Amino acid sequence: MGANDGHLYTVEVRPSRHDPGRYTWAIRDRGKLVRGSYRPHASEHVARAVALAEVERLIGHDGRSGEA
Template identity: 90%
Template sequence: MGANGGHLYTVEVRPSRHDPGRFTWAIRDRGKLVRGSYRPHASEGAARAVALAEVDRLIGHDEPQNDG
């Protein structure tokens, strides 16, 4: 399956629809929404950094646990 459990995560960062000048993010797996931001971020870079950290957490949950 690969290092991420066969998932193909993509990160989308977009301007907020409700809060001009701020940005939201979404994480998708083969086009299906997996996670999204609940609050807008002050910059595109800040939104992307939070999204990428969340992808790292998702990948960590996909890795098999080593019990020994």
């Protein structure tokens, strides 16, 4: 398959339900939750940056699965 093994990751950043003024993130693959933040982040920007870094880790992990 392609560089990301067919995954279609999307990142959702939302205001925290429990901590007003803070943000959480979720990573989905075709709508199915793959990872989510365990703690809220100080800003939407920080939450998105953390989520995108996690997507990069997921893609890197998937890309190495076929290597020796």
